[in-house]
Amino acid sequence: MKIPLAQIAELLGAELQGDPQKVIRGVAPFESAGPYDITVAASAKFVKRIAQTNAGAVIVPRKVGELEQNLLPVEHPMVAFVHVAQQFHPPPEPVARIHSQAAVGQDVKFGESVDIGPCAVVGDRVRIGNRVVIGPGAVLGDDTVIGDEVHLHPNVTILARCRVGSRVVVHSGTVIGSDGFGFAPDGKRYHKQPHTGIVIIGDDVEIGANNTIDRATFGETRIGNGVKTDNLVHIAHNVRIGDNSVIVSQVGISGSVTVGDNVTLAGQAGVAGHLNIGDNAIVGPRAGIAKDVPPGQVMMGAPEMPHKLWLRVQRIIPLLPELKKRLDDLEKRLAQLTPDKGE
Amino acid sequence: MKIPLAQIAELLGAELQGDPQKVIRGVAPFESAGPYDITVAASAKFVKRIAQTNAGAVIVPRKVGELEQNLLPVEHPMVAFVHVAQQFHPPPEPVARIHSQAAVGQDVKFGESVDIGPCAVVGDRVRIGNRVVIGPGAVLGDDTVIGDEVHLHPNVTILARCRVGSRVVVHSGTVIGSDGFGFAPDGKRYHKQPHTGIVIIGDDVEIGANNTIDRATFGETRIGNGVKTDNLVHIAHNVRIGDNSVIVSQVGISGSVTVGDNVTLAGQAGVAGHLNIGDNAIVGPRAGIAKDVPPGQVMMGAPEMPHKLWLRVQRIIPLLPELKKRLDDLEKRLAQLTPDKGE
């Protein structure tokens, strides 16, 4: 694929500094970009080094001075770079195909250009939108509903009655709609709560590999529009995640938690049951959240603390042996000052 | 489905306060229950609000005073509610079917009413009990043994020679019988220990989605009767888990650990190798257990501590910067008192 810079500038709405006829053949990282690649210098660190790159063009933040390189100044350089990368690497256009070794149930409704891979299984009464790819080995339970332009990668499992929006990607090994962990104890053993609810996944969502998203006990577990999850994430029954929130790898979210919009939960964090994580909050890596997080707060650690306090605490913890010695020493010195009061 | 209250009262062994002819059509949560639903008020919080519910009937703890609502007093309200929910949502009765796109090996023995889904794979010499569902894409290795009334959800993998009891549910993506992590180092590289053992799963067990339960090096990894695991749980080789223990999401149990009966391991906890967790012990969320836990103990945190101590430690950790300042200050004041002793 070859795209002239003028066309890329138009795509990005950028005012090109350089040669509009210059032809670009691909995208590449800053370090390895060659004369036919476009790259990006999003941060000051890379902007300083633009003169050294061999790249055919560089996407830069607004207001970079004159240079010999072909430059495309934009407000969000990484977003612009991603848009160009998407031009060079469009997702393959699905072709209408039901592989002879796929298994399709009764009363299934397909949109246009649905590709069902070998050994994929589609249950009864499933509804699938347009331009959908169901990868090899993926399983769609009875009565599931899948929107348009969805890509379910190989060996994904979506269980009965769950609903997936449009422009959703689900990576391999992920399970959507498993029963929640709900058992009533009688003091000796546990009795299983039937899980009659479902999972609803919004539009423009991407779910990583080997996630588990449990169906609600009653009603719905809800993943909002634009949510992105990394790998090995656990989302329990009746959780609600707002729009455009980001959940990094190995996070665990307990039952009935509400996560707001634009929240970030960093890797390996855990959230206890029934809590609220407010809009725009950030939960730090490996944090253990045991109480509500107000909107906009940055909470770190376990026990969780505001970010600034946490930074100070982190610095003191390795000093504890020294602090203990100083305390011991103070006691001795004070005992010497007040010998009659010594124990 | 319609069930008169008299029949529900009989099922629960409860003395109905209200109209025995009242017909119930479903179960629902306290907040949203309508006039044909039965709900539950298990805790004082909900009992106080019974007068406000629209539910057709409410399951309550023993000894709730007279009210207009239809009431079913029982000792374990949540257990009773679950039993009623199970009446309204019985698991589908399996029908005898081997899907034409399933693959079944040689010398397989089936009980009655075994349902093998499309693209499920059953190895050679497998023995399967009565009323078993093997979901689409599930794989049973050679010589596996499956009891009665077992439900293996789609894309479950049970590897060669492992044994599963009766009334067991395994959720999607779970792997039972993978090789344990056993390698002998020679100082340069690692040599793989063949894993000749198996996994044995007891009766009435439920295993969550995307668990991994490794086979023993020799002998058996054992999951006791009535055990329930949540999602993304890791159970290493030669682990033994007693009866009716509960393992919450993302817990990791290292090799050769013994977990007693009625133990709870809360979410994201980890247990180091070869330890004993005594009967009725509770391990808190995200705890890192590095030594044995005596029976009945509640251990929290990392390093692990008894619950009461841990609560106090948790309150102090955010105070560390302040405590350090107070220590600095004390030293200065003491130095002023004893100037000739200053360093």
Added chain:
Amino acid sequence: MKIPLAQIAELLGAELQGDPQKVIRGVAPFESAGPYDITVAASAKFVKRIAQTNAGAVIVPRKVGELEQNLLPVEHPMVAFVHVAQQFHPPPEPVARIHSQAAVGQDVKFGESVDIGPCAVVGDRVRIGNRVVIGPGAVLGDDTVIGDEVHLHPNVTILARCRVGSRVVVHSGTVIGSDGFGFAPDGKRYHKQPHTGIVIIGDDVEIGANNTIDRATFGETRIGNGVKTDNLVHIAHNVRIGDNSVIVSQVGISGSVTVGDNVTLAGQAGVAGHLNIGDNAIVGPRAGIAKDVPPGQVMMGAPEMPHKLWLRVQRIIPLLPELKKRLDDLEKRLAQLTPDKGE
């Protein structure tokens, strides 16, 4: 299988103390070994108890005194034991078979003795070496490359263009080549970075169950030769892992991290993005690594600390309530000494 001790001694290059004609029929743990089993006493604890074992022969460290038992002294007893175990339990020899219910794409090249299980799916232009087992339900994406003597267990997913070396084992449920977690934010929503890179797995690698190994944004995510991973491990895009490193269960490694050779990452540890973990470093269980780890260092905890410091900190944390009381007390006593200075 029956092997005389003389033959085992020859295999191990050991000078047998005992009866070369003695026939061994299997391997067993120290506690349960019978008269036809060979076992191992690797540590002093077991060496002391050799006189009590019923084992037919015992592999021991060099320089164990004369005993009645048949002894095989070697430098690395566990490695020797594993080698003998491998003799008694060789992996099954694959037979050339493409199961009629497997799905194989176009232009696939197979080596000798390739066994493709039922419901396995092999994409187009895949290249597979000699003596390879592709388990039931496993999926190989288009253009993947698989070396010799590879065993992919059931329901493994290897996505397009990824490459696997020789003598590699991948356990069930693992996903290799899922897209990395790369999205560019514009302040409102996230834009997906196309992931055009791949994953390259070296030779003699074993990957546990339900791992996720993401493909690189550009270029390669690389797993070195001899690497062993346990279950539920997450390896993000563009990570590089050196040779013979060991990654224990539930570890998470963030994007662009470089892990050296012979590194150990213990269970549930996490490594933040773009860090370097030097050769021969050890990262402790549940450690949260937020800065580079120099070669050979042993880092524990979160915040991470050198091992010796961490041990001391671990002992002090449960004493914090007591230390705080002592500080309170000191302040009172000092205030009594200097009453005019009291606040």
